[in-house]
Amino acid sequence: MKLTKLAAIATAALTMATPVLAELVIPSLSYRTGPYAAGGIPLADGYADYFHLLNERDGGIGGVMVNVIECETGYNTEKGVECYEATKGEGALVYQPLSTGMTYQLIPKVTADGIPLHTMGYGRTSAANGEVFSNVFNYPTNYWDAASVAVNYLLDENEGDLNGKSIAxxxxxxxYGKEPIRTLEALAEIHGYDLTLLPVDHPGQEQKSQWLQIRRERPDYVVMWGFGVMNAVAIQEAANIRFPMENFIGAWWSGAEHDVLPAGADSDGYKALTMNGLGMDYPIFDDIQTYIVDRGLASGAGDQIGTVLYNRTIYAGFLTHMAILKAQEIHGVADITPSMMRDGMEALVITDEMMAEHGMAGFGPAFEVTCENHGGPGMGAVSQWDATAQTWNLISEFSESDKDVINPLIEEDSLAYAAENDIELRCN
Amino acid sequence: MLYREAGDYKKSYAEDSQTFPLKLDRYGYYAILAIAFLVVPFVINDYWASAVLIPFLIWSIASLGLNILTGYCGQVSLGTGGFMAVGAYASYKLMTSFPDLNIMIIVLLSGAITASVGVLFGLPSLRIKGFYLAVATLAAQFFLVWLFNKVEWFYNYSASGQISAPTRSMLGFEVTGPAASASAKYLFCLVLVVLFAWIARNLTRGRIGRSWMAIRDMDIAAEIIGVNPLKTKLTAFAVSSFFIGVAGALFFAVYLGAVEVGEAFGIQKSFLVLFMIIIGGLGSVLGSFIGAAFLVLMPVLLKNIMVIRLGWPGDLAGHLELVIIGGIIMLTLVLEPHGIAQIWRVTKQKLRLWPFPH
Incomplete structure (x- = not known):
């Protein structure tokens, strides 16, 4: 009896939600609840606001309105499966799960269903090899690039020599956290630094023993691959053992306002990588103010605008927007299908002029996606937290990672995947 | 009036001791089986399979397994998530090491491997009982998750520690991998569920089941009348872990396709299955199904009502869902501590007499 009731409700719900008008469906797998909500809220807000801005200001993309369907996953893979199955039938153009675990699950599924997957700076790094992963894109950058950019930055600080230094x-x-290990190990062999690995279990509230070890061993640098509550706890613990904050570098998922604010003034000087522009000094934020905030359309509580993660999904929205325009241009239709979207993403070219035209000059690097390379240039920059002004400031240029180290690793891992799953190489 | 046994004569012992002694029940059972096997596979779509029915079937196997150990044999276990992980990783290693092995054999072998691990962790139950045993099995949970995270051999040295199920087929139909159809995956799980429910039912009403219940009700008395506690407790651990291992293998290979041990098989999964059997009904096969349905289907139902029907924001619905399910759990336990299966039993008793109770 429970099943039949459920059946009735779900079928009614599904028939109700069938699209009638032409629209571009962008699902947003968000996590505004659960242990990672602090990061999930700005991420979901930025993504939704960007597409609502296009609807309000330009009347959609190429004259077709965008419909953002938000589905709450709570950063839980099982709910993610439910969300994927619930939204894929609506004509979803591209998935951005914002979770590495979910990405691994979706890679084979989207490939079978012919829907593109865009994992910007997360997910499976070796998906950058388009010859193996036809439907997965991780431009403009990925974890291994992040690890390499961090090491490059440390090299710059030490006049190009990390011999005998120790990094934890x-x-x-x-x-997610295990991804950079391989790159850091490969780089350790080249640059001669000493690498210590300190895993922190989900959700990351308990880190006393890890920081005790850091206090005892006194590594020269600490690099962190954390997310959610783990970041704030780690920064607090680092402050407690008086670890010098300027020697503490987080990945780009470990460097948002909500990560550093709990530690107060002690967090001053903490560094984090970033792949997108910071702050609100871009013309696009004027448009967001005019078309979204002033009209009362801001998603969520509307208090996240201009934060690091909000900007990141604004950037993700922009890249999706450009890919849709490209797909419309290639196929000559405005109401594109997921497979057309895939073609658009594979032919995507981002230039500095395009970013300037959309009010985002210098927000990210210029790059090109090709059939072989779905990963983009792999650029990152280092930002630093100023606890007095409560702002993140860029302290380095966007710079390239060490591709000589990363490309063979990508090749190796992706070919292993291809062999395991009998995938024929494309692009020949 | 509608539901009664008058005229339902039993002419043999076998008839008298069958699982569904009443005609109405028996026909209902056949009807459900017929619908499940003959109708659902033709109407099922990806959403129904992946979001509703497959998780329900898999959790049913897991809760049947834990119900054997906790409900029938009285040994509290908090290691369910860890044992599911054993099943999942066993199936992954078997699938990647022996690509030609049939998936059904892989799933059953994974169950067997989990059974042996379960027996190992069941050994302390000979000395410790109750809460202390719960703590010992909790150790199994944490140890196993740590093991699968730490030892790279278990995930074939992949960079991320994720395991992904390759494509395998059964009788020409793909049941794992991304291209597997909804009905193939559903039928594969359904066959196993029916098989295991049948095994569970028949084990628990036979000699082995009675010895389990004797140990549960009073282990000293059971020992005096000749029940061997070593054999009884360890068979309960073995059978229970076998079921849970199969559930873990299906959870990984058929349902999710890619898992990561900490997220998919954490302590919350152990609690989830324990809640399933407590809410459904300890020591009841039907209760295992009801509990699984309650905790797997209710969140999906609530989400569909609140988000799609009423159009509420997803985060509000997500939080309310926790409140509502928590509330229903407490209400059920206050009103009927023996679980929903007991409510069903009482209802049947009342219906037999209705409308003339005196």
């Missing part, structure tokens, strides 16, 4: 990696003990 504090990481979330999950697929």
């Amino acid at each position: 990696l504090v990481y979330h003990n999950s697929a």
Whole structure:
């Protein structure tokens, strides 16, 4: 009896939600609840606001309105599956799950269903090899690039020599946190630094023993691959053992306002990588103010605008927007399908002029996506937290990672995946 | 009036001791089986399979398994998530090491491997009982998750520690991997569920089941009348872990396709299955199904009502869902501590007499 009732409700719900008008469906797998909500809220807000801005200001993309369907996952893979199945039938153009665990699950599924997956700076790094992963894109950058950019930055600080230095990696003990280990190990062999691995279990509230070890061993640098509550706890623990904050570098998922604010003034000087522009000094934020905030359309509580993660999904929205325009241009239709979207993403070219035209000059690097390279240039910059002004400031240029180290690793991992799953190489 | 046994004569012992002694029940059972096997596979779509029915079937196997150990044999276990992980990783290693092995054999072998691990962790139950045993099995939970995270051999040295199920087929139909159809995955799980429910029912009403219940009700008395506690407790651990291992293998290979041990098989999964059997009904096969349905289907139902029907924001619905399910759990336990299966039993008793109770 429970099943039949459920059946009735779900079928009614599904028939109700069938699209009638032509629209571009962008699902947003958000996590505004659960242990990672602090990061999930700005991420979901930025993504929704960007597409609502296009609807309000330009009347959609190429004259077709965008419909953002938000589905709450709570950063839980099972709910993610439910969300994916619930939204894929609506004509979803591209998935951005904002979770590495979910990405691993979706990679084979989207490939079978012919829907593109865009994992910007997270997910499976070796998906950058378009010859193996036809439907997965991780431009403009990925984890291994991040690890390399961090090491390059440390090299610059030490006049190009890390011999005898020690680096500790504090990481979330999950697929996400384990990703950079291989790159850091490969780089350790080249540059001669000493790498210590310190895993922190989900959700990351308990880190006393890891920081005790850091206090005892006194590594020269600490690199962190954390997310959610783990970041704030780590920064607090670092402050407690008086670890010098300027020697503490987080990945780009470990460097948002909500990560540093709990530690107060002690967090001053903490560094984090970033792949997108920071702050609100871009013309696009005037448009967001005019078309979204002033009209009362801001999603969520509307208090996240201009934060690091909000800007990141504004950037993600912009890249999706450009890919849709490209797809419309290639196929000559405005109401594109997921497979057309995939073609658009594969032919995507981002230039500095395009970013300037959309009010985002210098927000990210210029790059091109090709059939072989779905990963983009792999650029990152280092930002630093100013606890007095409560702002993140860029302290380095966007710079390239060490591709000589990363490309063979991508090749190796992706070919292993291809062999395991009998995938024929494309692009020949 | 509608539901009664008058005229339902039993002519043999076998008839008298069958699982569904009443005609109405029996026909209902056949009807459900017929619908499940003959109708659902033709109407099922991806959403129904992946979001509703497959998780329900898999959690049913897991809760049947834990119900055997906790409900029938009285040994509290908090290691369910860890044992599911054993099943999942066993199936992954078997699938990647022996690509030609049939998936059904892989799933059953994973169950067998989990059974042996379960017996190992069941050994302390000979000395410790109750809460202390719960703590010992909790150790199994944490140890196993740590093990699968730490030892790279278990995930074939992949960079991220994720395991992904390759494509495998059964009788020419793909049941794992991304291209597997909804009905193939559903039928594969359904066959196993029916098989395991049948095994569970028949084990628990036979000699082995009675020895389990004797140990549960009073272990010293059971020992005096000749029940061997070593054999009884360890068989309960073995059978229970076998079921849970199969559930873990299906959870990984058929349902999710890619898992990461900490997220998919954490302590919350152990609690989830324990809640399933407590809410459904300890020591009841039907209760295992009801509990699984309650905790797997209710969140999906609530989400569909609140987000799609009423158009509420997802985060509000997400929080309310926790409140509502928590509330229903407390209400059920206050009103009927023996679980929903007991409510069903009482209802049947009342219906037999209705409308003339005197």
